[in-house]
Amino acid sequence: MTKQSKLGSFFQTNSKNAKSKQSPNEKELNGDEASPKIVDYLQLQSGTKGEILDSNLSSSTNTINVKDQNQNISDTKKNPMIIVPTNQTLNENQHKRKSARIVESDNSESEVEDEMKTKKIKYTQKESCVTQTKSPEIKQISISAKVQGIKDAKSEEKDSNGIYYSEICRMFEQVEQTTKRLEITDITAKYFFKMMSLGSDHLTKCVYLCVNQVAPEYKGIELGVGESLLLKAIASATGKNMTAVKEEVEKCGDLGLVAKNFRTNQRTLFPMPKLTINKVFDTFYEISTSTGASSQQKKVQKITSLLVSGSDIEAKFIIRSLEGKLRIGFAEKTVLTALAQASAFYHNAESKSNPDPEKMNKYSEILKHVYTQLPNYNILVEALFTHGVEKLPLVCKLVPGIPVKPMLAFPTKSVSEVLNRFKEIEFTCEYKYDGERIQIHKCEDGKVVSFSRNSENSTEKFYDILEKFEKFTNEGVSTFVIDAEVVAWDTQSQNILPFQVLSTRKRKDTKESEITVQVCLFVFDILYLNGESMLQKSLNDRRKILWESFKVSPGEFQFAEYKNLKEVDDIQIFLDQSIADNCEGLMVKVLNGEESSYEPSKRSRNWLKVLILVACIYLFIVKKDYLDGVGDSLDLVVIGGYTGKGKRTGVYGGFLLAVYDPDQEEYQAICKIGTGFSEANLKEFKEMFEKTKIEIPKSYYSFGEAEKPDVWFEPTQVSVERYI
DNA sequence: GTAGTCAAAACAC
DNA sequence: ATCGGACGAATTCGG
């Protein structure tokens, strides 16, 4: 038996033994390590191609990326363990900058959105009715429902500026109380229903507040507010000094709670006007759009004034919103589901007390589906009012110029796992290129634009390649949306360069003369062609259409390498080949039939990615000889910890690992680790490291200022009980 | 004021 | 990016 397979069986045995007693194997291993210093083992396994990965390792590995500050990139894949001193290199381009904002043409969007841009829209009953445009029949229903709603709303908290912010906070609080998804959806849906009676403007703003946005993602409007500014704002709003605030943050693990706690017992001399949804949303928008000198100061002022005007609860959610995470258990998907339900109530399609779950499900699916193709709440909410959920897909369709949420792949760790999932199904294997996902649109007006994986506009970053699209498109292709990976390309050797090279490309203010990194597109899918959506077609058909519509231009525009394979061995060979060609591994996709359609934003099992493990840390109790000589390995120690945030309050959220450098006789910080731990692990670590806590770092610790942990430890080798 | 440096934020993975 | 936890739905198990 090889050592590798021993390792595999070790894991396999244990992972089957859920909650039960220790397996004999583990017991034996445990017993040998009775010394107070528990032996641990951290193994870095590199470049393993399959064998070891077949054996149920997934639940017990912690993946890390080892720092590679020497830019010794080409070696990274094969030898990830290059340890170099941490020295900051100065970016020589840092002084060359200008403030420029991406200006987009807004031709395809509704008036409402333009109105919102003026920021000063105030809700009036008249306006809300005027916004109704099409379909007289529905219009009437809407208006009458609205009038009804307005009557109701009078009894609610509301002034001429709209509904109070405190009400949405109460909803948030309710949601926070429970973890039940159905309940959360219900609470949110009822709230949205209530807001619908106040018009689409209001509802839109409520929705945005729920998902922590101020505008669609592709508009590139960012808050420009992070933890640091929030700390300042909290300090200034509550009159505490920064150290007090920071201490409280460590204790609470949540900035919002800090704001709330400090806000309590604080009274202003004069009663402030109560915050409204409009006021809060508009302020967020103003914060997002302010740039330039002393803009940060202005932002802090605005946040401060919001905090002062709001109650303690309101302060909590204002801060969390600005942090970009409400952390109350709902996010985009749940909000969409709730919105669909609210709309169903609103159009009297479903009775509120006794909704048909199946229908509700259907509505929610519709709305989610529409959103993935048109991720713009302004348009969506407006259309929901006018047309209702059921007709939504007819009105809101994929449009070039607005990004589609890209389809994602399910991660797997071996070829056998892939075959297991795709037993009788026809599938295809594609190279997975080591680059950046890019969605390229050619709009009606002939402009070519691109979007990143997260629907950010990346046109400026890749304008050089986008300009050449005339060359790549065949005749008769007017509009399209294609899905591709953009990679750094070495024009000399005609080779693919690693991701790290690509990431050094400028994102803004790109000038032709300054482009140092050339890129090549590897296109693998088409979502839209000449006014027609391709999403429903099978992958086989889409691929055929793709190849017919574009032409290859080596080093600029190529199709992703693919093979339709069936045998394990063939796939393994193809996988190895992909690695040899500087790729990350393979994408395996269903080729034909319904399951092969393009499902935006889904991490579907119909697309699998097979990755090569770069580095893996296995933490467990084991005799060392078991692993001696297995691959490249490295002994690491934990030298510090970071206080956990949110649900990791009270335990360490992450740890700083170091490696012993015999030359310098010091422990050199090498990386941080923060995922892969179960809650039990974290609890155990907390207790364990409590004993080895030290006030100041040892003189023989070497680390960068940025990675300075909150708490220092003795150099401790770790062990992890496995609770699988 | 300008140039250089730093720290925070935003985004890729 | 990766990962673990909580739900809820789907599926299998066991009497």
Next chain:
DNA sequence: CCGAATTCGTCCGATGTGTTTTGACTAC
């Protein structure tokens, strides 16, 4: 055959490295 147990899929929120952008600050 039905209820209980188990597995599967989805969503959410913890956390990682490394890069550019940009406002703030500092030294002249």
